Amino acid sequence: MNRKLWLYTISLLTIFVLAACGSSEEASTWDKVKDGEEELVVGTSGTLVAVSYKDEDSDELTGYDVEVMRAIAEEAGIEVRFEQMGFDGMTAAINSGRIDVAINDIEITEERKENFAFSDPYKYSYTTLVVREDGLSGIETLQDLEGKVNGGAATTVFADIAEHYGATTKTYGNATNDQYLRDVDNGRTDVIINDYYASKLGINAFPQFDLVLHPDIKVHPTEQAIIMSKEDKELQENINKAIDKLKEDGTFAEISKEFFLGEDASTPPEGEIKEIEGIDY
Missing domain, CATH: 3.40.190.10 (Periplasmic binding protein-like II)
Known part of the structure; x- marks a missing residue:
């Protein structure tokens, strides 16, 4: 092979390698966490009684939302790590990549759905x-x-x-x-x-x-759910599979009764509850 042909071949190989690198997509959040190699980072406040708070005896995070998230993680075969923060900063933390999802009694609203994805409800x-x-x-x-x-x-x-x-x-x-x-x-x-x-x-x-x-x-x-980036469709799907299973087998009801004075928050409440007109949720 003459020198010109050799240099031309090397240049083509370099272009192919660079093109392959440029076209490769970054692994999704689900790909990163599905085998437990990385933790799913979950934003929560740690200051809401019965929902997300620290146990006085152990100083460990607990509450309905926290234990629901742990049950979902176990069912989905992933590991979670909680990051405490104020409610007002949670959506910004998702956008910045500081956290992957947030669970903090967050209501599903049309306005939020414009910018974020929600799991199926785990609380009503x-x-x-x-x-x-x-x-x-x-x-x-x-x-x-x-x-x-x-x-x-x-x-x-x-x-x-x-x-x-x-x-x-x-x-x-x-x-x-x-x-x-x-x-x-x-x-x-x-x-x-x-x-x-x-x-x-x-x-x-x-x-x-x-x-x-x-x-x-x-x-x-209201319906409360886990909020995440719209791009995390595979993560959303797998979280929803876990939620369906845990609702059906009574796990959520059992967790709820522990934290909500014997009441089951995993099913819609009974009785008349009035809608408020004139508010764009």
Whole structure:
């Protein structure tokens, strides 16, 4: 082979190698975690009573969402690692790649579905109000929220409900439940608009505060799910397979009853729950 032909052959081989490298796709999240070689990084707050919190005796993360995620991981044959963070930063953390998924009582909404993928629901609930026992914080109907102060995170459906009815939301970052409840009790805020189960457990956990669930307001039926990047379709499919199995065999119901005072949050609640008109969820 003469020198010119040899150099031409080498150049072609180099082009083919570079083209092959450029066309190779980065492994998907599911490919990275399916054999347990890498962990699925899961964002959660660690500050929601019964949902995602630290056990006082062991300082280990636990709660319905945490144990549901662990059960899903075991069923799917993957390993998980939890990353604690504030709710408001979870979607940004998915976008940046800091975490792969988030589980933190996150409601499925049309707005969120525009930018992210959701698993099938693992929890069903509705929205209620935590108010002072004496006078129900002056709130008889949702219209009475006008001018009131709601305690919560800024980017939640609950904050949207507060704003829709003329209330403002005082935000706390990644605060613990007792801070939210204490402020309603002492009058710094008037109400906590939140999930029924989280609200009930919060009141039960801190009986020193004179707070109740509003007896007449049950609105906005909700479905909670695991949120992830839209690109992670294979991960979504395998998580959904695990969810279907764990619902069917009663695993989720058993976990729920442990954390929600004997109630099963893995099935839709009974009774009339009113929809709220005029809010684009």
